Amino acid sequence: MGHLDHATFGWLTPVLSYAMASIGAALGLRCTVRALHTTGRSRRNWLLTAASALGTGIWTMHFVAMLGFGVTGTDIRYDVGLTLLSLIVAMVVVGIGVFAVGYGRNRERALLTGGLTTGVGVASMHYLGMAAIHLHGEVHYDPAMVTVSVVIAVVAATAALWGALNIHTPGAVVLASLGMGAAVSSMHYTGMLAVGVEVAPSAAPLTGATSMQFIFPLTVGLGSYLFLTSAFVALSPTARDADAYASASAERARHTGRLTAPGDPSAATGS
Template identity: 75%
Template structure:
């Protein structure tokens, strides 16, 4: 739908695509973190930082989608948008990791961190290309599977870079457990995606219809010649 959409309809589809990609990436990260555990310490998550990581994912993906969706020079916009979005996805991941609270110290292998950023940039570029150019249902399905595998690879490469040195302690860790996030996360994201989907169906205003028609006239005149 996005490649053929114009005017307000294109804007609405871009908002929905950005919301779906951003929340999907963050959800994959957080669900994967349900399996993260360290012997000798419990795990808690700083709530404001965890929410901020979701905001970063959605904001940066939205910026990348709109940059590619409205730039006529796709050869320039797609790599730039993919790189920007990839860095944003990586930032979301490591901001989410910064929200982890445990009894000990977390460090990272720099080479694996760099590799995870590269994978994130490639995955983001593929996602933007699929969202804005692919129209065949089969191609969309294949692109979605490739994107899912790439995002998962980025996450687990980033987790492979994690090194934890446990310092046993008896004090209670601040923050929430991963399972405490599940219900509010599901309700909140479900409601948000429902609203953005409804946003797509909003009819354009008279001004937006006129602007869309005016934008299409030069192409129609060129075709008539």
């Protein structure tokens, strides 16, 4: 049995992965709240941004944590195709949940459907990412711990979507995001506790990319996306700002109309 180390870089990867999950959750919740106050194309665009933020945050959390994963007696490589597929799965399933909440007429049913779908999808992303690992040996799982990790994923996803429907103040969004980050991290490390590895030393080279060749640059790129999107959302006017701007513009138009009403000599002379 190979010894599994989930923090080969100490507290760096757990703390950084938690931060990525929390940032993704905060951005996703904020965008969903924006979406629920709009209609039409604007609602769709905000929901797409929310889905990409949540999906990216969850996936980045998983693979930042995996940067600190090691097994004594074997190197680790990652299948590029399966790893990218796990990212797509994260985006799609989170999108299903977010759109269910954004367009569902029955909020309770949408919440349950979206939470279950998203939670199972997040767990699928996790184990698909684990399936992308190549090492000298055999990986096996404790079914009970796998079940617990899936339950945590469903509860975390449902709580996040509930927050999107019911939490609106910035302070509450921050607290909900920190809780969501903790729940996603708990799901990940619970799933990792289910893992066991029977190492079988071999001279044959492993296929796939190392974490530094592939996982690290991809997580840096996605992390940068989260920060840039956060800046965009922070600088984007809210619906309240848009209403205030429209009212001010209308008032200026009325005021200008009074100053240059038809028949006013100054309108013709410019005096």
